[in-house]
Amino acid sequence: MGQRILGLDPGLAILGFGVIDGDDPTSLPALEGHAEATVVDFGVIETPAKTPVGDRLCTIYTDLHSLFDQYKPDQVVIEKFFFYRMANTILVAQARGVVMLVLAQHSLPYIEFTPAQVKQALTGYGNADKSDVQQAVARELGLDRIPRPDDAADALALALAGWYQR
Numbered sequence: 001m002g003q004r005i006l007g008l009d010p011g012l013a014i015l016g017f018g019v020i021d022g023d024d025p026t027s028l029p030a031l032e033g034h035a036e037a038t039v040v041d042f043g044v045i046e047t048p049a050k051t052p053v054g055d056r057l058c059t060i061y062t063d064l065h066s067l068f069d070q071y072k073p074d075q076v077v078i079e080k081f082f083f084y085r086m087a088n089t090i091l092v093a094q095a096r097g098v099v100m101l102v103l104a105q106h107s108l109p110y111i112e113f114t115p116a117q118v119k120q121a122l123t124g125y126g127n128a129d130k131s132d133v134q135q136a137v138a139r140e141l142g143l144d145r146i147p148r149p150d151d152a153a154d155a156l157a158l159a160l161a162g163w164y165q166r
Contacts, residue, residue, distance in 0.1 A: 002021050002022050002023050002024050003021070003022050003024060003074045003075060003163070003166070004019065004020070004021050004040070004071060004072065004073045004074050004075075005019070005020050005021075005022060005073060005074065005075050005076070005077060005159045005162050005163050006018070006019050006067070006068075006071060006073035006075070006076045006077070006159060007019075007020075007076075007077045007078075007154075007155040007156055007157065007158030007159030007160075007161075007162065008076060008077070008078045008079070008099055008155055008158065009079050009151050009152075009154040009155040009158060010078065010079060010081075010092060010095050010096040010099050011091075011092055011095055011151065012047060012053070012056055012057075012060075012091040012092060012094065012095040013046065013047060013049060013091075014044050014045070014046055014149070014151045015044060015045040015046075015060055015064075015095060015099075015151070016042075016043075016044050016149070016150075016151030016152045016153070016154050016155035017041075017042060017043060017044070017045065017067060017152065017155045018039070018041075018042040018147070018152055018153075018154075018155035018156030018157075018158065018159045019039070019040040019041045019042065019067075019071045019073065019159065020037045020038060020039055020040060020141065020156065020159045020160065020163060021037065021038050021040055022036070022037040022038075022163040022166070023036055023037070037140065037141060037159075037160060037163050038141065038142070039141050039143065039147075039156065040071065041071070042147050042152040042153075042155060042156050043152050044149055044151050044152055045059065045060055045063040045064070045067075047059050047060065053091070053094065056095075057094060057095065057098050060095055060098045060099070061098050061101070061102060064098070064099060064102040065102060065105075065106075068102065068106045068108065073108065074109075075108070075109050075110065075111070075162060076103055076108050076109070076110040076111075077110065077111050077112075077113060077158040077159055077161060077162035078096075078099060078103075078110055078111075078112050078158065079112070079113065079114075079115065079118075079154070079158060080112040080113055080114045080117075081093065081096055111162055111165065113158060113161050113162070117161065118133065118154075118157050118158055118161045119132075119133055121160070121161040121164050121165070122136040122137065122140070122157055122160060122161065122164075123136050130150070133153075133154075133157050134146040134147070134150075134153045134157075136157070136160075137153055137156050137157050137160060140160055141156065141160070
């Protein structure tokens with residue numbers, strides 16, 4: 001049996017998610033060098049800008065519980081926090097705190113990657129352009145086009161990076 005991996009790209013306004021199923025590294029196709037990952041779903045959790053922050057965090061909390069209950073991931077991969085503009089940093093940190101709380105409530109294992117680590121895993125170059133990473137996501141998952149919005153593509157990239165680390 002394979003592994004279901006949920007990638008999360010945290011944000012307060014938009015939180016990207018991507019769910020993939022990856023072959024088990026001990027399975028016959030994987031041992032023969034033909035391991036595959038397939039997309040289960042991807043999308044975003046959005047919270048309106050003029051909504052009070054507490055209500056936005058509650059939306060993220062509720063929607064994450066729904067995602068975890070629906071997809072039952074074996075592992076979660078989350079973008080490692082790094083500093084943005086100062087005002088945005090606090091909001092992203094608050095949203096990320098909600099993510100970490102829901103992970104703990106579901107007793108789900110998680111790993112963290114910096115954007116450079118994801119770029120390195122998918123393109124072989126830690127300073128790759130966003131478009132190069134998005135093209136790698138589409139190619140590796142056998143998609144006809146790059147997933148949209150960008151936050152969902154980023155979440156799928158995180159899930160793939162986690163699968164590659166297996």
